[in-house]
Amino acid sequence: MPPADDLPSFLHSVAPILDRWGYLAVAGVIGVESFGVPAPGQTIMVAAAIYSSWGRLDIFAVAAISFIAAVLGDNVGYWIGVRGGRRAVHRFGKYIFITPARLERAEKFFARRGNRIVVVARFIDGLRQLNGVIAGITAMPWRTFLIYNAIGAALWVGWWCTISYLLGTHLVEIIDQLHRYKFWAIGVGVIAVGAYVWLHMRHIRRRRAREAAGPVTAEDAPA
DSSP states (O other), rough: OOOOSSSSSSGGHHHHHHHHHHHHHHHHHHHHHHHHHOHHHHHHHHHHHHHHTTTSSSSHHHHHHHHHHHHHHHHHHHHIIIIIIIIHHHHHHHGGTOOOOHHHHHHHHHHHHHHHHHHHGGTTTTHHHHHHHHHHHTTTTTTEEEEEEEHHHHHHHHHHHHHHHTTTTTTHHHHHHHTTHHHHHHHHHHHHHHHHHHHHHHHHHHHHHHHHHHOOOOOEEEE
């Protein structure tokens, strides 16, 4: 069975915790990360999945524990946001560049696209830690948050556990290879975003033009 030293270098920081506490480490680190505490939740899940590929842990247990910890942690963050998050933002937000005006814009953004944000937030560092807190501050309905947060957590856990288990220590080699093409990927991403913005703006202009024209009345209709 390979030793912990065979882990990729970026996982060495979590190896001692994982070696000592096993599943408890996975639950604890992912749980606290999910309600806003800076912690290597994704890193320890990847390491645990690689351990599972070596037979040191069970992959289904790792996935189940990661999912439960992520959902519970995000819900703790949600209630932190509901109970005191807004006051904390008004008092301390200026020190981390979160002003009341920005919070108001975030509320409107969540109102329009909150469901999708909650799903994808798990994959974005920074949003992953504050997803629940922001949802609570912006008053997203709890049941809505619970459903979409669970979907996001399931996708996040399923993706990282699967590829880490199947690829094992080769994961880093593959990531290094992908980095060679990162500028191509960025270029494609910029083009895709630009195309989306252009199409969206064209749709808005056409809708406004129709609204400005007004409804066709009987007098306006051709004979």
